[in-house]
């Protein structure tokens with residue numbers, strides 16, 4: 001039935017065209033500020049930038065090479081050896097084993113993975129430790145819960161972020177920030193691709209991340225570990241301000257936190273919901289009153 005085959009062919013072509021158009025349009029969406037982008041964003045911190053370099057100049061070229069090779073071979077075989085081109089009783093050549101081919105497709109991918117693995121491992125060793133020549137300027141404890149984040153600042157106030165309209169974690173530019181990552185219930189993962197790689201928050205165990213943001217701005221992220229039905233609402237917003245603006249913001253938060261030690265949750269920093277009840281794990285968090293002794297423990 002050539003008619004049906006023709007329709008199928010046209011449908012397939014239209015589908016491929018649609019996929020190609022969507023792929024080409026995605027960078028345009030990214031430019032439009034939708035947050036959608038097909039590539040890793042260039043980091044606004046030093047470690048974020050190094051992760052971007054790793055993806056862009058090492059992992060992506062290998063990935064694109066393998067993808068194009070596999071897809072091209074697949075298409076050639078599908079089109080060239082399709083049934084309609086062969087005799088009805090056609091039997092492809094029957095053979096088994098080709099030593100050099102098998103050695104090649106074992107050794108080459110192995111070497112590619114060794115190179116990617118080695119560079120990634122070296123990068124990981126650098127990205128999640130305090131840079132040797134720097135001191136931590138600001139210590140923030142991040143406590144994750146189902147489903148949100150609480151940021152404890154050294155000045156004693158906290159910011160609670162829940163829901164799709166995340167309340168920003170505010171940080172100063174040009175200062176080395178250390179984040180102590182904790183969780184009160186299950187494992188979550190804190191990931192803002194523009195800043196740096198992701199860090200898990202594990203109940204009963206502290207993880208750390210450091211970064212220094214070079215420019216003011218706002219960046220989005222989200223929980224990167226499936227943690228329950230509200231996982232998708234664990235959005236993250238990070239806002240970097242100049243040190244002067246940051247100091248003004250801190251003074252504002254301290255002033256807001258002071259007059260309401262016992263009641264009036266509406267005045268707390270996290271506009272979304274300071275949630276004495278919303279986060280059942282809150283009482284288990286390091287210090288409900290505020291900063292959980294940020295500089296007490298030596299950095300790992």
Ligand SMILES: [Cu+2]
Pocket residue numbers: 187188189223224225226227231234
């Ligand atoms: Cu989560």
